[in-house]
Amino acid sequence: MILFLLVITMLSFFPIFYSDELLYSALARYHIRSGNKSFRQTDLELFGYSSQQVSKITLTNNLNYLVKNLSFFYRQTFDVLLQNHTLYPFYATFLTPQEAWLLKDSMKKKLSGSILEVAKVATNSTGDSRKFLKFCPTCLKEDEEKYGEPYWHRLHQIPGVLVCSEHSVPLLDSSIPIESKATQYHSASLENCDISISVIHYTDSTLEKLLNLVKDIEWLQNRKIEFKGLAWLRKKYQSCLISQGYISLLPGNKIVFDEQVFFDRIFDFYGKDFLDAIDLNLCTNRGKYFKYCLLGCDINPVIDRVTHILLVKFITNNFIEFFRS
Numbered sequence: 538m539i540l541f542l543l544v545i546t547m548l549s550f551f552p553i554f555y556s557d558e559l560l561y562s563a564l565a566r567y568h569i570r571s572g573n574k575s576f577r578q579t580d581l582e583l584f585g586y587s588s589q590q591v592s593k594i595t596l597t598n599n600l601n602y603l604v605k606n607l608s609f610f611y612r613q614t615f616d617v618l619l620q621n622h623t624l625y626p627f628y629a630t631f632l633t634p635q636e637a638w639l640l641k642d643s644m645k646k647k648l649s650g651s652i653l654e655v656a657k658v659a660t661n662s663t664g665d666s667r668k669f670l671k672f673c674p675t676c677l678k679e680d681e682e683k684y685g686e687p688y689w690h691r692l693h694q695i696p697g698v699l700v701c702s703e704h705s706v707p708l709l710d711s712s713i714p715i716e717s718k719a720t721q722y723h724s725a726s727l728e729n730c731d732i733s734i735s736v737i738h739y740t741d742s743t744l745e746k747l748l749n750l751v752k753d754i755e756w757l758q759n760r761k762i763e764f765k766g767l768a769w770l771r772k773k774y775q776s777c778l779i780s781q782g783y784i785s786l787l788p789g790n791k792i793v794f795d796e797q798v799f800f801d802r803i804f805d806f807y808g809k810d811f812l813d814a815i816d817l818n819l820c821t822n823r824g825k826y827f828k829y830c831l832l833g834c835d836i837n838p839v840i841d842r843v844t845h846i847l848l849v850k851f852i853t854n855n856f857i858e859f860f861r862s
């Protein structure tokens with residue numbers, strides 16, 4: 538009986554990962570090939586249980602089980618899955634080594650709590666409020682021609698990534714929600730990636746800034762800079778703002794922040810179109826949100842990584858110098 542139970546949990550096949558494919562995408566392709574009638578059945582085969590994690594698309598947990606499941610015919614390590622096929626490298630940015638370890642550990646096992654809390658991600662914060670899986674219309678066409686099927690690219694799902702760095706075109710929303718209570722496995726297809734529905738146009742200058750942001754995000758998540766914590770970040774911002782003349786120190790440890798000048802300069806630096814594209818709140822709540830991230834980031838239980846990247850870039854233009862000093 539025990540032998541029988543073990544046998545039915547083994548996978549008899551699994552699709553080979555495509556370049557920079559999101560893990561969820563390969564799981565969805567497995568679902569189609571398996572012929573399973575329900576997503577729950579696919580969940581049971583892949584993970585041994587049916588999960589209710591809302592963030593399973595980007596931060597899949599219980600990966601140790603999946604890796605063991607795959608090992609019978611396909612060598613894949615936990616670290617390879619984590620680093621190359623999930624959004625862990627992005628969410629590990631702005632986490633201390635201990636916090637990143639905790640997130641990694643949470644993705645290894647079956648998790649009963651919220652992985653978003655561990656990753657310090659807000660479902661409705663700026664930059665993270667992406668509702669649908671994204672796709673590049675040119676990648677979609679090329680993948681279809683090359684592999685006979687499209688797939689979800691991992692880089693395209695990272696908050697702040699709004700353009701395809703390979704083709705320099707805006708990413709479009711598919712019809713597949715990025716968060717849903719019950720896990721559903723939807724592979725990318727010409728039906729759910731309809732290029733005729735949404736047309737996005739950016740000015741050349743905004744497009745260039747969006748492409749630079751993709752490079753910055755990629756650089757930051759690949760460099761694995763040791764982060765010293767949000768209290769350190771706040772103090773670092775403060776000292777930069779003092780040295781650049783935006784903050785004056787008064788007796789009794791009081792500070793005066795010349796926020797209007799700071800906001801005018803950062804708005805000039807990035808431009809309204811770019812900030813609108815990243816998140817409308819950055820423009821509509823002119824300045825307030827930046828101030829909150831600059832001087833209150835360590836009291837916030839969640840981290841808006843994209844806004845911090847924009848702030849660091851504006852303040853120093855040099856990530857290495859900023860994080861290492």
Ligand SMILES: [Zn+2]
Binds near residue numbers: 677703
């Ligand atoms: Zn593309």
